[in-house]
Amino acid sequence: MLRILIVDDHAVIRKGLKQILLEAFPDVLIGEAIDAEDVLTKTIADEWDIIISDLSMPGRSGLDVVQDIKQRHPKTPVLILSIHPEEQYAIRALKSGAAGYMSKDVATDELVIAIKKVLSGKKYISPAIADKLAEAVSIDSSIPLHELLSNREYEIFILLAKGNQVSDIAEQLSLGVTTISTYRTRVLTKLQMSNNADLIRYAIDHQLI
The missing domain is CATH 1.10.10.10 (Winged helix-like DNA-binding domain superfamily/Winged helix DNA-binding domain)
Structure with missing residues (x-):
């Protein structure tokens, strides 16, 4: 059985995401966490095939939480689903250990594609972020x-x-x-x-x- 942990402090978002996941993955067990402390507790208590997490949460930074999860469970992929545009946080999220980054206004079909790609062991990177990563590699300059x-x-x-x-x-x-x-x-x-x-x-x- 596929095990997915949703991390978001908004009940409406969690409910909508659960509906999408249940339709796309009939044989799925879905857990929920509302903040940094909650997600770390649930990752200690259980193992998850993938964690879908918001960045903005009460208490600690979502990026720091990603780093903590990857330190404790390096094989568990974390897909970021955030209200923040890609250009603001995507590269930083990937550097923190996330397997992918998506904006919450993404189409349902694309979200499912991203989840399946991450579950297969690959990273989900949109074309726009791929371009930014290429620019970062090609430009030989001091760090901003x-x-x-x-x-x-x-x-x-x-x-x-x-x-x-x-x-x-x-x-x-x-x-x-x-x-x-x-x-x-x-x-x-x-x-x-x-x-x-x-x-x-x-x-x-x-x-x-």
Whole structure:
């Protein structure tokens, strides 16, 4: 029996995804997790053939969770299904150990294709991301400053660049305002910038938003 773990803090998303999976894979057992602690608990308690996970979740960064899963269960593939566009997180997710990355607005048929490909031991990479990976390999230049950010710092950087306030980000990520302010300071320091306007310009210049 195929065993699939869905990780998303929105019940509506989990319900819709379960329906798709049950139609595509009749002989399937589906588990659910709502946050980082929950998914790590369930991966310790049971073995899964594939984990389909959102990136945004309460508590820890989804990218950090992917790394933890791969350290504990290196043979278990993780397919990211996220609201964030590919250009923002796909390459970073793949570097963290994910077997593929898809936006939540993807067609159902394409999602099923991606799941089957990942289950076969391959990675799912869209043509757009394949082009970006090729560019990264072919361009001999210094590493962009944003690549020096940790996964959580990068997540907060993107949210700031989209115009979110510190208090809004704290609420979204279920973290304290002081914690987010500390991350913001780290981001500004690492990117050698002074304020949020600089972050927005940088993100636009590097096609991150």
